[in-house]
């Protein structure tokens with residue numbers, strides 16, 4: 001994470017006027033997805049953490065007040081790590097309780113699970129339920145000043161261990177009006193929410209690329225490059241990888257289409273097409289990664305799955321990272337979109 005800071009990547013999605021690289025502009029979606037892919041190719045854990053950092057800054061940029069954005073930019077420039085902690089166990093989810101006799105101050109009650117970077121991330125963006133069912137509020141927590149209580153025993157994972165995705169109990173911490181980001185329920189606004197799928201898919205595809213490259217390296221080192229079955233599998237691996245790259249490029253093209261209005265004011269048809277494309281990309285990427293793992297296992301065999309070869313770690317990390325929420329529902333949503341349209345397949349995505 002220090003290297004990312006030194007390389008200017010902690011501020012990359014900020015506009016140049018705030019010291020960033022402007023990677024949040026729709027036209028810069030491809031470079032952003034490529035950066036996520038390459039960081040994931042290097043290390044999936046770092047990719048996961050950077051993806052969360054980027055997601056938090058994009059949420060703040062989109063929904064935060066100018067003062068909140070300026071403060072977040074200064075914090076990112078100073079090296080603070082951001083993340084988004086949304087997942088929770090419904091029985092102990094986070095609630096915002098009004099503090100009596102104060103204007104807009106809330107006390108938090110409840111815990112988040114899978115709080116990636118817990119103990120390291122000083123600026124997590126959280127979701128919590130407002131009183132009287134007023135909705136779901138985004139909150140920026142200054143976790144260095146008000147640290148949550150971490151339960152490390154929650155995190156005994158198959159892979160991605162170094163993400164430190166602990167359970168974080170926020171009970172008793174307080175936030176003020178300056179920490180509330182946007183309006184209730186902004187977090188789930190389309191197409192912002194679904195659009196995030198392209199970013200984690202890019203990191204996952206980077207993980208699959210690492211598996212492919214390590215498989216090639218392993219076979220070349222063992223002089224196993226003449227075997228027709230190995231060659232056939234390599235051909236399949238390459239085709240899978242290129243399919244993933246093309247979907248990423250497609251997602252970037254969708255985001256970069258000229259927009260005359262902010263994303264949420266797009267015509268409903270275009271929002272639906274963009275969301276369906278994101279859901280399709282998620283499903284395709286999951287499939288590509290799973291098939292890549294299966295083919296690579298066969299290529300390298302049992303010996304290749306022993307340490308110090310990198311496959312066992314890559315395998316565990318990618319397998320676990322692929323588990324994102326409700327994968328079937330996302331793909332079914334894409335199918336529902338297709339079934340509701342009269343357009344021929346080649347025009348479906350045009351919205």
Ligand SMILES: Cc1cc2nc3c(=O)[nH]c(=O)nc-3n(C[C@H](O)[C@H](O)[C@H](O)COP(=O)(O)OP(=O)(O)OC[C@H]3O[C@@H](n4cnc5c(N)ncnc54)[C@H](O)[C@@H]3O)c2cc1C
Nearest residue numbers: 084085086087114115116160165320323324325326327328
């Ligand atoms: C390494 C890692 C880091 C993470 N970091 C963060 C983080 O920083 N912040 C954060 O907010 N989250 C984080 N998460 C959590 C992540 O975003 C997902 O919420 C979580 O991985 C989803 O868990 P799940 O697979 O159990 O989901 P589920 O959605 O429960 O899916 C499991 C299966 O159940 C099915 N299913 C879903 N709903 C139902 C239902 N109602 N009835 C029947 N079946 C159903 C799904 O289709 C799927 O087949 C992280 C996860 C991982 C693995």
